Amino acid sequence: MIRVGDTMIPMARTVAFTLDGQPASAPEGELLVHAAARHGVFIPTLCHDDKLEPYGGCRMCVVGVEGSPRPLPACATRVAEGMVVSTDSSVPQYQRTLTEMLLAEHLNPDPGGRPNELVDLAEELAAEAPFILPDAKREPYDDRNRFMGYDPDACILCNRCVRYTQEVMQCSALSLEGRGPHARIVPTHGYSWLDTECELCGGCLSACPTGAIYEKFEEGTERPERTLEKVKSTCTFCGVGCQIDLNVDPETQRIVKVTSEPHYVSNEGNLCVKGRFAFNFVHHPDRLTEPLVRGEDGELHPTTWEHAFRVAAEGLLRVKEEHGPQAIGVLSSARLTMEENFLIQKLARTALGTNSVHSCEAT
Amino acid sequence: MGPLTPELSDAVADHMNIRRGEVHEVVSFYSFLRVPVDAVRVCIGPVCDCLGAKDVLAREQEQANGVPVLGVECLGHCDLAPVLLRGDTVEPEVTYRANDGPSTGLAGWDETLADYEARGGFEVLRDLPAPERIVEELKASGLTGYGGAGFPTGIKWEAVAREPHPRYVVVNADEGEPGTIKDRYVMERRPYLMLEGMLIAMRFAGAEHGFVYLREEYGTARARLTQAIDELRQAGHLDGVAVEMVVGAGAYICGEETAMLESMEGRRGMPRLKPPFPSEVGYLGRPTLINNVETLAHIPAILRTGGEAWPHVRLWSVSGAVREPGCYEAPVDVTLRRLIDEHAGGATEEIGAIVPGGAASGILPPAALDAPLTRDALREWDVGAGSAGVQVFPKSYSPLRLLAETMRFFAEESCQKCTPCRIGNRGMHHLLQELERGRVAMSREQAEEWLDAMAATSICGLGQGAPFPMRAAFRYWPELFAPLGEPSRMA
């Protein structure tokens, strides 16, 4: 089954179409932008996001389709039998002009040295703004939350963030406000994210192609972000086990931010506030990195796992002997998986003999 | 209506159990949801601008006394220019100048349903031909949509009839095209005529539900239609069907049919990607027949006389530097000179420029006064027929100012969704403003590239049509653009 708009249609048959004069094939109904990519034809996009419904706003991806009076957006047009599609110089090209336009709408399209698809495109197409529009300046926006910053000057109004909040996260905490030259993206009414339905999952941030929404703790990091090394990992905060990329600064060997990709299983690139933003414990000086046991002197001392386990087991057995097994309760962490939780209750019931076992995941 | 404060907006969201952000998005899209009901709205559309709107605005602001005073785009009363709305009341007092054309008979005024029936009203609906015959007659009449896009009505009706039930009918009564007053004339003077056309469309399409999307500023039309619909209901003309009015909230783009559908469904009025067209996927995803008020008003006459015999006419809104601005029924191939001299009482001053059919149609020089105003003939002049909103500008009104005001209008009213329209129109406005100050913001060649991108890649007719006036001005007033350098090709 594949999804077309709101309806599921049975697995599509393969259809033949023509791409830049060459025969091509694709499952019927596949988006042109994907079908072309599989045939080695890269069509630039800005407002498209595979997690979201086709939007067709930026117009960067328009291609010639025989029989259509005007070019069509490859991100929102589906392959049909016999379609004749042209992306090459046989049809007029608009990407450079559209990029010039987008540049003209910014005082500074690249304020933070963050990854920025508009700046990349401008470089690739050698596009420059002929002027900066007199009304280009957008109201600066300062949010008191500690995780996400927003720089309206870098925003290209692709609406990906807002669509993410509506279609994926369903928080609708961001709005595309106003119209015409007055349009802007803001948390509802221009309040702080903290005063909206936002849960600070950072999903809208991850959808932003220009870094207009960005990780706040990156502010002041002068290093342009694109040199970060990605280390694939699994979020340890809960049993969902979201797949993440720890983005590591190769010089300092410190994690700078956490990202995730749409093709990662179990979370499809989506994260919650913990997985996305709560990684600072990794480098925290108070972080426990080895077992500690309290000595006679009342202080904690490093030791081996074997010794630590023995001390814990002896302590539990002593309580059991002196007060009976019902004096012991077991509380397991929400960070454990289903299997680990199973083992915990087994430990509680059979080894310790208590039925007082609970996981904080249940609350 | 209005103003919807953040607190009220949130209360609406909570009451409807939808997210506050989504309500805020919608509220912020519409101009009049943030304005107190007693505000003074001064029209700054091109005709009013030419006839002194800026002075009116300044005067009103001076005497405001705490009441908000704002400049707004064309209020659809260009025959009275300069005009303003004080609350719901139009100033100056509304008067009409119309002729008794064979198709719409606008010289008449139907006060009640009885008046309309005395003039032959509802005869056609009572004895409606089969759907196939209706399509044939519409095709034979040559009727094309009078909302602006000029799509052949017979073909549109035929297409809807091929689609599955349930189907809807929507009347586009959002008349916002600068210089266009004709739909208001129809709705205020002969509301029953439009409703008969609408009921014919509904019967034809087998639609049980019909909607009239009316612009908020047309208070009199709203009252007239409300009364007329009540009368029709009492007379049994609405048995088995429902006719509902949906009132806009101040957004020109909602006249674009798919933006209108979005607006009717309670969202921001942002046009949809086409295809699919509303005849296939329209209101609530169902096949929907959308026609302009005037288009529907001609249908009883077409079915009465037969398509062949119907005099191919339309309603021309004539305003600006003429003695008797008004709304006149005349053949589609009438010339500007005949409209101005024979209907509108002649020009008041030497004519400098004429806009033939609303903002996006283009701008013509006086040399075009004798060209027939058909779509085909106008194509040679690089302009469109549009909504037949003929605006006559005197020589004393600079074409550069007219052009700048037009581009400002497009920029303000752009829904913002697509790059070429949102930024292109502002870019052109900037270019013209700089030019007025003797500065060059962009070369002629690059400006043409921008216009090409706007025309080709914009999602809807607003961005696609906006280059028309610019290109026409390049052709007819080249000296104004000499500082920008050589054109990239023969204009």
Ligand SMILES: Cc1cc2nc3c(=O)[nH]c(=O)nc-3n(C[C@H](O)[C@H](O)[C@H](O)COP(=O)(O)O)c2cc1C
């Ligand atoms: C920007 C824009 C504004 C429009 N405004 C109106 C309008 O105010 N009234 C109208 O009838 N059609 C308007 N149209 C045309 C409609 O999209 C549509 O073509 C028309 O309602 C169809 O009816 P018709 O075939 O009877 O003309 C507008 C189109 C565009 C692109």
Ligand code: SF4
């Ligand atoms: S961070 Fe997450 S919850 Fe907050 S607005 Fe963005 S998508 Fe919504």
Ligand code: SF4
């Ligand atoms: S903030 Fe980013 S994602 Fe949102 S509209 Fe602007 S550029 Fe697009």
Ligand code: SF4
């Ligand atoms: S804590 Fe959040 S990010 Fe981490 S695995 Fe659970 S849901 Fe995923």
Ligand code: SF4
């Ligand atoms: S052309 Fe203009 S009005 Fe139409 S969809 Fe694009 S931005 Fe909106």
Ligand code: FES
């Ligand atoms: S990526 Fe296709 S229109 Fe934006």
